[in-house]
Structures are given as C-alpha cells and as structure tokens.
Amino acid sequence: MAKSFHILNGDALREKFPSSLIGEIIVFRECLVDGDINGDSDQEFYQSRAQFISKAYGDVKPERYFEITVSELEKIKQIPQESSVYLWFEDDLFCQVNCWYVLHQLSNQHHSGEVILVRPFTRLEYGFGGLDMQGLKEAFERGKFLSNEEFLVLSKMWKAYLSKNDNELYDLVNELPDFFSYLLEAVKAEVARRPSNGDFGRPEQSIINIIEELQTDEFAPVFREFCKRESIYGFGDLQVKNLLEKVKNSK
Structure with a gap:
C-alpha cells in the first residue's frame, strides 16, 4: 500500500x-x-x-x-x-x-x-x-x-x-x-512587484499609500492595513517590516 x-x-x-x-x-x-x-x-x-x-x-x-x-x-x-x-x-x-x-x-x-x-x-x-x-x-x-x-x-x-x-x-x-x-x-501580484520607471513595485507603493492615509509609519497599524489590502501576497510581519524600513529609508 x-x-x-x-x-x-x-x-x-x-x-x-x-x-x-x-x-x-x-x-x-x-x-x-x-x-x-x-x-x-x-x-x-x-x-x-x-x-x-x-x-x-x-x-x-x-x-x-x-x-x-x-x-x-x-x-x-x-x-x-x-x-x-x-x-x-x-x-x-x-x-x-x-x-x-x-x-x-x-x-x-x-x-x-x-x-x-x-x-x-x-x-x-x-x-x-x-x-x-x-x-x-x-x-x-x-x-x-x-x-x-x-x-x-x-x-x-x-x-x-x-x-x-x-x-x-x-x-x-x-x-x-x-x-x-x-x-x-x-501571478499578477508577482509581476506587479517589479519596479518600473524608477518607481517602487506594488507592495512598497501600497505601504506608501497606507502611511499617507493613516498618517503614521508605525509598524502595527501599517501591518494590519497591508494585510487587509494586499492579502494576495501572504506576507508576514517580517516581510512587511522589511518593506516598511525600505520605504522609510528611501525618504
């Protein structure tokens, strides 16, 4: 068997x-x-x-x-x-x-x-x-x-x-x-990760939008909102934390 x-x-x-x-x-x-x-x-x-x-x-x-x-x-x-x-x-x-x-x-x-x-x-x-x-x-x-x-x-x-x-x-x-x-x-989510014309990919851009809308770059609220909007990525706290740091360091 x-x-x-x-x-x-x-x-x-x-x-x-x-x-x-x-x-x-x-x-x-x-x-x-x-x-x-x-x-x-x-x-x-x-x-x-x-x-x-x-x-x-x-x-x-x-x-x-x-x-x-x-x-x-x-x-x-x-x-x-x-x-x-x-x-x-x-x-x-x-x-x-x-x-x-x-x-x-x-x-x-x-x-x-x-x-x-x-x-x-x-x-x-x-x-x-x-x-x-x-x-x-x-x-x-x-x-x-x-x-x-x-x-x-x-x-x-x-x-x-x-x-x-x-x-x-x-x-x-x-x-x-x-x-x-x-x-x-x-697959669409994967392709959208690619930066184009010097811009961020979809995950980073979503982080930027969330920061602007919530008026905060604190991890907890940004993470919660990212998981709601971008659940297709399935990212955990470590991935989102690194994305957030990448966005913050780019400023």
Whole structure:
C-alpha cells in the first residue's frame, strides 16, 4: 500500500493538524517569495537561502536554518515515487511560490503517485488559520487530485518564477482549467512587484499609500492595513517590516 505524505505550509498548521489524517508530515519552513533563490545545486541553493535568512531576519543563524528548514526540504526528496502527496498551501503568492518549488522537486523525482492540492475555503487573508479541526478535515476531503497534465504544468511554475519569466507564468496559468483561476491573481501580484520607471513595485507603493492615509509609519497599524489590502501576497510581519524600513529609508 502506498504511503501518504502531508506537506504543510508552516508550523501553525502543524500544531492544529487533525491527528485522524493518516500520513507522514513534512513542514515547509521557507519563504521563497523573499530573497535570493539561486543556486546551481541544492547545496548552493541552501547556502544562499541560509545567508539571506540570517541577514534579513537576524534571529535565524545559518546553522539553525539547516537544522529546522533544510532537514524538512530534504525529506521531500526522499518521498517514494508511488506515494500520495497532499500539498497544504494557501492561495496567496507566499504559499504558491513554496508550492511551485515542491511540485518542481516532485517532478524532478519522477513522482508517479497521486498529488493532491488541499486549499482552504476561507477568505484569502484567513487561510487555514480561519479553520478549526473539522474545517481542516473538510478541506482535506475537498482536495484536488492533479491529472498528469496539470501536475506537469504546475511543476514548471517554479522555473518560470525563478527566471522571472512573466510571460511564461501567464502562459502556464492559461494552460490550466478554470479550477486554477486563483493562480492568475498570484501571478499578477508577482509581476506587479517589479519596479518600473524608477518607481517602487506594488507592495512598497501600497505601504506608501497606507502611511499617507493613516498618517503614521508605525509598524502595527501599517501591518494590519497591508494585510487587509494586499492579502494576495501572504506576507508576514517580517516581510512587511522589511518593506516598511525600505520605504522609510528611501525618504
């Protein structure tokens, strides 16, 4: 009998994950939407991520990154080809980039078993955090089993994201059926991050607008408002704090 694996989008979901759902749990502790994601090998990729995380977030030393993050990423590479893999990721850009990476890894491993997308059915800003244990079970039961063609297309999203090939991102989304229409908003949000004509990208410009409207650059109110307006990005406090500092330092 094939094994089952649940790849979760963070420790918050791990803490409330229904014990009745059978399978090995892998916690994806990364934020690939932010920072350097290059590397000619997995080890180079891990090293660049460790350095970025340590510099950008401060409280995570490179050795700690390898201990808590790389150890889980390596588990993905050990998943047997015929296993059922449940991907518990939300619809925002933060989660989707991580999901694309996982799908790319599974494709590289010639995964032949079932791949199932488990998405929350709450409003975007709440995600899995807006579901109780019964709600998580219902999300599991609503999981989308990927066809071979859908799996192939989705696995290509990571490379397109990595190379910042916006046209390919749009083309890949357009190859998918209507169920995946949520990806279009994530791709639009990604493309809008690019500065143009010397201006900031969408996230920074949103921060500027919020500061002007609220008449404050204090983190707490800016963060709350950003999460309301720009929930498509899925940014946490650390990402928004760095955006705020970037905007303030530009003045």
